[in-house]
Amino acid sequence: MAETxxxxxVNNLQQVLLARKDYLDRVELxxxxxxxxxxxxxxxxxxxxxxKKKLIDEDPYKQESKISEIEVxxxxxxxxVKQLSIRLxxxxxxxxxxxxxxxxxxxxxxxxxxxRIVGLxxxxxxxxLTPDSQSSVTRAVAEMSNNxxxxxxxxxxxxxGESLTKLSRNTAAAMNTLRELNIYYRENYKxxxxxxxxxxxxxGDATLDNIRKKMPSxxxxxxxxxxxxxxxxxEDYSNNSVEIRxxxxxxxxxxxEKPKIVxxxxxxxxxxxxGIQVIGSASNSLFEISTxxxxxxxxxxxxxxxxxxxxxxxxxxITNAEPEEVIHTIEKLDxxxxxxxxxxxxxxxxIEDLAKKTKILNxxxxxxxxxxxxxxxxDQIISYLDKNIKDVMFLHxxxxxxxxxxxTNVIATDRDKIKGIKPELSALKNxxxxxNQLLYEYNAQKEEEEQLKHLGINPAAVSETxxxxxxxx
Numbered sequence: 001m002a003e004t005x006x007x008x009x010v011n012n013l014q015q016v017l018l019a020r021k022d023y024l025d026r027v028e029l030x031x032x033x034x035x036x037x038x039x040x041x042x043x044x045x046x047x048x049x050x051x052k053k054k055l056i057d058e059d060p061y062k063q064e065s066k067i068s069e070i071e072v073x074x075x076x077x078x079x080x081v082k083q084l085s086i087r088l089x090x091x092x093x094x095x096x097x098x099x100x101x102x103x104x105x106x107x108x109x110x111x112x113x114x115x116r117i118v119g120l121x122x123x124x125x126x127x128x129l130t131p132d133s134q135s136s137v138t139r140a141v142a143e144m145s146n147n148x149x150x151x152x153x154x155x156x157x158x159x160x161g162e163s164l165t166k167l168s169r170n171t172a173a174a175m176n177t178l179r180e181l182n183i184y185y186r187e188n189y190k191x192x193x194x195x196x197x198x199x200x201x202x203x204g205d206a207t208l209d210n211i212r213k214k215m216p217s218x219x220x221x222x223x224x225x226x227x228x229x230x231x232x233x234x235e236d237y238s239n240n241s242v243e244i245r246x247x248x249x250x251x252x253x254x255x256x257e258k259p260k261i262v263x264x265x266x267x268x269x270x271x272x273x274x275g276i277q278v279i280g281s282a283s284n285s286l287f288e289i290s291t292x293x294x295x296x297x298x299x300x301x302x303x304x305x306x307x308x309x310x311x312x313x314x315x316x317x318i319t320n321a322e323p324e325e326v327i328h329t330i331e332k333l334d335x336x337x338x339x340x341x342x343x344x345x346x347x348x349x350x351i352e353d354l355a356k357k358t359k360i361l362n363x364x365x366x367x368x369x370x371x372x373x374x375x376x377x378x379d380q381i382i383s384y385l386d387k388n389i390k391d392v393m394f395l396h397x398x399x400x401x402x403x404x405x406x407x408t409n410v411i412a413t414d415r416d417k418i419k420g421i422k423p424e425l426s427a428l429k430n431x432x433x434x435x436n437q438l439l440y441e442y443n444a445q446k447e448e449e450e451q452l453k454h455l456g457i458n459p460a461a462v463s464e465t466x467x468x469x470x471x472x473x
Contacts (some may be wrong), residue, residue: 010194016071016252017191020184022252023105025290030086032177033104039121041096042166045159045375047092048147053152055144055196059089067097072119077136084140094120111185112223118178128165133261153378155372162375187252189225190232203237267385268446275438276373278431279388280364286430287358289399290351291461292419296406297326297347299417325349345402357391365386385439392432400425 042078050056073090098120103109115163125138133139146166149157196218198206211229235244326347334341363369373381404420410418 006194006199009236010191010199012249013187013191013194013252016249017184017188019254020252021106021188022225023182024181028177028180029104029106032174032181033099033473035174035177036095036099036104038166039170039174040099042163042170043093043095043305046148046163046167047088048158049148049160050088050144053148056088056149057085059086060094062089065090065093067093067101070094070098070102070113070116072116072123073137075135075137076285078140083226084137087137088141090339091120091123100360109181109185110459111182111189111225114178114182114185118175118182121171121174121178124167126164126171129164129168142220149322155376158377158380159372159375184252186228187248189222190228190235192219192222193232194236198232198236206233206237208233211399225415258372268442269378271438271445272378272385273374275385275435276364276370276381276388278438279385279392279435280361280370282392282428283358283362283365285424285431286354286361286395289421289424289428290354290358292421292424293402294351296410296418299414300406300410302414328405330398330405332397332401343398343401345398350398354395357395361388361392382439382442389435389439392428396425396428396432399428441461 051058071094073087073094078084078087098117123137124141125133125135129138129142129145131139131142133142148160152160156309193211193215197211197214199255201210208229211232212224215224235241235248238244328345328347329342331340331341331342362374365375373384376384403425405416407415407420412444459468
């Protein structure tokens with residue numbers, strides 16, 4: 001064996017690992033946190049769908065579990081749904097702990113903790129999620145994923161598909177980063193052993209037994225990794241130790257890259273989601289308008305009734321008959337012909353439909369509908385956005401006609417009591433105009449990108465795009 005200069009290699013290794021640690025902390029750990037966050041969120045969506053579809057049971061003790069360290073759930077074969085439910089609840093808790101409470105920092109992580117995180121990420125094989133998997137948990141989740149798609153709406157179906165895609169993609173991405181971290185901690189462990197034990201040993205003394213004997217007193221609490229100790233002996237005392245060390249140093253070295261000027265790239269989906277939130281804000285104007293129209297209707301009905309109208313009301317009360325429909329004839333402009341047309345409106349049915357639409361639009365801003373839409377494909381979001389813009393435009397025209405109706409049909413003495421809705425109509429118009437502008441911006445920029453791609457040009461390299469405007473901007 002050719003014993004070479006160990007101290008020189010140790011000094012070089014220290015410098016390289018220090019730079020590597022800084023790079024991993026600044027770049028790779030940031031990426032890992034993002035990947036794990038998406039991974040956890042995707043599983044949580046899928047887990048909640050399993051619960052709603054009654055494919056698994058709610059674990060009554062789920063919220064009571066206390067976690068201090070990552071523990072991979074039991075992966076052995078299980079007997080019933082109850083055991084599977086407990087394992088998936090534990091898996092969900094472990095992911096939540098990892099993402100929201102775990103110390104993902106270079107000084108806290110080590111080989112054991114990396115191993116635990118890898119085990120958790122690979123607990124379910126999302127990349128090969130098939131009913132014939134060797135893992136009993138993976139088989140069960142694959143079957144549940146297929147069963148959960150039966151009899152659901154398009155939004156839920158889209159969430160299931162998107163969650164499964166993200167879980168597979170993020171598993172691969174997270175594993176790449178975890179491998180990089182694992183390489184660093186392996187070499188750092190070997191460096192620590194060299195500094196404390198083998199650095200002063202001769203080739204004859206550097207044996208597994210001698211190193212194992214020294215470790216408890218020199219490195220108390222440190223695990224003994226036989227595989228890594230074997231690597232140290234080979235790298236420091238074999239005939240080709242120089243070549244092995246050079247290869248290690250080269251693999252750990254952080255490549256210096258010249259900073260590239262990258263122009264911002266439009267996230268097209270975000271433009272559409274901004275449009276969804278903008279059109280959703282129409283709910284505020286519609287609510288105010290509904291309130292005023294109901295007050296105007298009460299004023300219209302408060303006029304003195306004729307004798308026969310009073311008798312009809314009395315008969316309906318005695319027989320518990322449904323209230324008589326209130327039909328208003330409004331006048332709207334037929335824009336295709338440029339002439340006014342008359343239209344009959346069932347007032348109370350219209351107000352009821354308006355309330356439903358207001359609730360739907362409000363959920364685009366604050367409710368679960370926005371989260372579901374966020375998981376949908378762009379063409380689906382376009383369909384929802386376009387439909388709701390048209391709905392609000394139609395309502396704007398009808399509400400304007402109703403405003404004119406109340407102002408012209410109330411008796412003269414009550415005319416001052418009628419509440420106009422012009423300010424709300426103006427705000428409503430601004431809303432669908434802004435939403436339409438975002439839809440136009442999406443289509444224009446998408447078309448421009450497609451044209452550049454058709455010409456074989458990278459859009460990010462030649463055109464500077466603008467960030468999509470915020471809702472209400």
